[in-house]
Amino acid sequence: MSYFTDKQPLVADIFSRYPDSPQGRRSALMPLIREVQDAEGFVNGTHLDEIAALCGTTATEVRSVMSFYSTYHTLPTGKYHLQVCSTVMCSLAGSDELWDHLVEALDVQPGEVSPDGRFSVQKVECLGSCGTAPMMQINDDGYYESVTPGKCARILESLRADLQPLPDNPVPVTVNAEGRQMLANGEVVGASITGLSQLPPIFPGGEA
Amino acid sequence: MTAVAPNPPKPITSGKDPRFAPTLYAHVGQPESWTLGYYRRNGGYEAVKRAFGMGADTVIDEVKKSGLRGRGGAGFATGLKWSFMPLNDGKPHYIICNADESEPGSFKDRYLLSEDPHQLIEGMIIAGYAMRASVGYIYIRGEYVHAAERINAAIEEAREAGLLGQNVMNSGFDFQLHLHRGAGAYICGEETALMNSLEGLRANPRLKPPFPAAAGLYGLPTTINNVETFCAATQILKFGAEWHAGMGTEKSKGMKLFQVSGPVARPGVYELPLGTTFRELIYDWAGGPLEEMKAIIPGGSSCPMLRWDDKTLDTPMDYESIAGAGSMLGTGGVTVIPKADCIVNATWNMVRFYGHESCGKCTPCREGISSWMTRMYEKLVRGHGQPGDVQLILDMSENIGGRSFCALADACLGPVLSSIELFREEYDSLAQFQTPTYPARRRWKDA
Amino acid sequence: MKVNVDGVEIELPAGTSAIDAVFEAGGDVPYFCAHKYLSPVGACRMCLVETGSPRKEKDGSFVLDDATGQPKIFWFPKPMASCTMQATEGMHIKSARSSEVVAKAQAGMMEFTLLNHPLDCPTCDKGGACELQDRAFEYGYGASRFGFDRRHADKHYPLSDFVILDQERCIHCKRCVRYFEEVPGQEVLDFIERSSYTFIDTEEGGLPLGFQGNITDICPVGALLDNVARFRGRNWEYDHTPTTCTLCPVGCSITVDARNGRLERIVARENREVNEAWICDAGRFGHAFASERRLTVPLVRVDGELQEASWDVAIAAIRAGMARHSVADLALYLNADSTLEEGVALGALADVGGSVHVDHWPRYEVSLDAMPKGAATLSDVATADAVVVIGADLGEEAPILELRILEMLRGGILPPEYAHGTAIADLRLVERPARKPEKLAVIGKESRLWAHAGIRASSNGHNALERLSRPDTAELQAALKLLTESEKAIIVLGADVLNGASGSFAAQLSDLATRTGAKIMAIPAGANSKGLAALNLVPREGGLPFARVAEAPAAFISRLDPGVRARGLTIVHDSHLTATARLADVVLPAVTNYEKRGTTVNLEGRLLELEQAALSAGEAADLIRTLTAVSEALGVRAPVRGLKSARELAAQKLGIKLGEVPERGVIHPFRTSHVAPTEQTHIPKLWTERMQPSIQTLIPANLQPLPMLGAAPVGGDD
Ligand SMILES: Cc1cc2nc3c(=O)[nH]c(=O)nc-3n(C[C@H](O)[C@H](O)[C@H](O)COP(=O)(O)O)c2cc1C
Ligand code: SF4
């Protein structure tokens, strides 16, 4: 049975987001690849054919599009796919060393899966978390930020025990009740600020 | 070159006090800020009501009056851009939110998306209404999984509450909003490549003209804006064009999300009026540098770096002043580069990034950057430099600049040309003596 | 529209691209990705020029230059790609001829283009005919400053049996990818990966046979090569003969490349009116027979065995064989791909000899040249607003017609023509064009075209037309509606309907054409059936059609292979020892159509010329010379003794002047009308056994993705 045979509502839902035309049908290509990859971990040749048929195109085009992007996989990844940001801010914060450490400690090269099937690694480009460098993402589960050597060791230890720690979601700076920006620990930032101006009243709603 | 000021920071030089209350990030970090209930309790979906009340054309006028300029990098006047959409042409129109945030040094959109999705949705309904678009897409980069989940949930909530779909809030306006996830390609931030990606094609940029407002997504009139731009539109419709125009400088109005990264005390995202100085951002807000610095990248890695000195630190961060200093405001992603880090090595990383992200369509970018420039840097950094190398990089840059199909290749030249100009001696040292001025050091450490 | 190119003002039609403006002004710009029949994409960035335009004040007047009083030209700060830029009123363009900046920019771009290109010109089939090589010579620095290892990758990757990819040589111009998408409408080849790792590949288990060979013509470098011709010769060693393909009635313009008397390669030759820049795979790759197992001397049956002989001996044998026959006994049959001149010669011999058994094959019974709105041309098809194809398998009958129909579905944009030729970058062509399948109806059996048609109706040939006239299904109704409501409709008729066509068919068709205003294109059965029919080379009163050759008292059979012999003397004129030749009494060696001069008439009624390629064929002769020899044996004076006298006679018979046909041919309105039973059905088949090239199957059962050296491994990293 092919992958989407018993998932018609899902397929219909994806198609419903795009116009009912050949071009619109083609738009479903990336969401369909994503579906397969999320479920199976990677996309193989049979999937290519199936997606091509659904989108009204050929396997060549599906492979072409797929290979353009860096988060699609054609081979299985480990149970924990560690994606280490290697772009400039993380690199300046030590991500090259973090990478070397992972490759060595896990004994796995890009494209491989560690012997226990647990780990695979990938260098990725800036994941938009430069303020908390170095960082990595595990699977699609979320970001692990400010991954210092100590934190890295803790994460690996938990993963080896198949206890994946929750991803971080630190918010950089928040705004308090007076409209003052502050850090998560309550520290008010912008030391020299004295008194904020009031926001104007919200405009009354129009006659909608 | 000024070293780090070891003494108390100089007083704020922007002269903009009394300060303005943040709005874009006002709710980021609050518990449940991403839910419709929270959003509504805090004045949510009032702006769109107001927009419906004033009529589509007036909304565009309001945005024009506010002086809002695109926050995605180029700084194009948003109201003007909206007014390019044809009127009454009988065709479906589209609006797209560019949530592909991939420029190194930028991380403002991610929090807007995950912490305050309704602010964006409201902005898109307003924009859709103004531009007669009945469908909107949020194109989010594939790696932003958490944000994508929040957006999807928020769209669902909004739909159930009658804020999306047929007859939005009984206004007679129909608006559908969908999330489309990318999959890891920086070029998808370029608006025409984004449209190709959304259409299920390879994300190569398209020829312009035709411009998106004439023939965009599916060949139909389309407008693309950055996440922050749409959110700012929400605030403008909420508090009025005058309020917005009263902040910032004469030509750069409103608040901007500035992101600070690098070794400073408090890296993060700060919402400040345009025209705030680098000094205020870095010292007052971000707590000052933790070590001696030599360069500032003002708005994401493609913006030419500036020397860390008093002149730069006192430059107001608005479109014109930064352009005057020889760089760009870009996304407002401010990165500081420590003195002890080899600038050639850091630039190599950026060149490698653009080389890796090149779509491969045009020759100067594919061969010039991905193949050649990257290897020139590698050669220099690895200690195999030769005397003519820097000159060769400069000459190659001339052959690339302005001749590529899209702006990605030019983006790569930002750090290349500026770093050579500012730190030629570091390059020369590698080219002539194969010795870095600042040798590699251990960077990965526990705090 | 006035445009200034390198200081010279020229007048141009609106919509012209800047690159065409330069060429029109007699200048030159190097380019790789642009192609006359493909959408401009601006990928290679070689075609850099400087451009500037005048600007207007608010009141509409031009901003003037204070010094000169002329409109001030505002120049773009950087050189721009000219292939994707539209020339506008008053624009100034500087090519390398007048701008140092452009010359340097082009040299710099050339350096990038050559960066990863291997220096294997000495062993490359494209060497000597390579756009990159030529342009590098004209516009390059002459040396590379790259100094690193070039990219290494697969140099012998088969994309199919016929096309080999040398991945190192690819310069990513995307012509091949665009070609498949835009011309045959097949998404079978595309870029894989991105950035400098980008390469082309197919995931379809090999490129489909049909039109794949064209990518070897349009590849500007030696990355895509004709596997049949691979390593057969260098371009400067080939004799290039411009001629016409006679495998089907389209009559594509081709160039035949021969070396040492062998036909090594066939490439497409541009003919805007007929095949544009494309030919089909059979026409390109199916030429093995021209150089393999050829008959080079006459054969004569001695003691039951065919033995090699001289022409004199063969003539004597014919004379002896004819002793038992009268001249009128000799039936004369020729292949329908024979030239008009050959047909004239054969007809004339029949006239003097009094033979009534004359025929050409293949053909259909009725000739349908006299239709109300006249015959459609291929350009008519490409610019039609509706096409209804009935009972045709175009892939077998007239492949290029299929491409012209697909061109119609893309919007029917015919490339503009300038003094410098076809536009190099026609800005109206766009990538991934929106097709209009609703403009095409296909009635008949399923074929390749089926997939592109908005209206499809299964039907068998013999009553298809009748059913269309009185539609009994929704599809047929839709097809009829399409015909009726369109301004420029065309009906294409193929073998399935034409085989059964009788006299009443012509009337019915004429009626439908009048009712709908459609033009008709009936695909002739053979490459020159239309011309030979006009010469009336069909059985005369009491004559036997070719199907009954076995009943003929004696027969002369030129390049046909019925597999039987006549009752009496059987003379076969052929290039190969066919089954029929093996049964013959005398076999005369024939030249192939690549080796003759003459004229054919294609499906439009277009006269097209054949030229003679230098192939070694021993003592083989064309039909005119052969008939002269046969006449001698028959003891009659040959009425036509050469090309010249054939052409004179043709001028008398048809009122056309042969031998002075312009390069792209010329339409002649043929109005032949006859009904001549054939007594057999013609089954069109493009590829025949003897056309199969003798290449080993290079393609593995399952195409593996190309391994890329230096690329990140699959799976982990992208
Ligand atoms: C190579 C390249 C990458 C870009 N990446 C982004 C991006 O990640 N996010 C974004 O908002 N704009 C990006 N842009 C700018 C967009 O093309 C476009 O100008 C912007 O989305 C318009 O929105 P705005 O008017 O609201 O700024 C990029 C442009 C280029 C040339
Ligand atoms: S500059 Fe060229 S190769 Fe680079 S991303 Fe743009 S179009 Fe693609």
Ligand code: FES
């Ligand atoms: S960019 Fe290739 S020909 Fe113009």
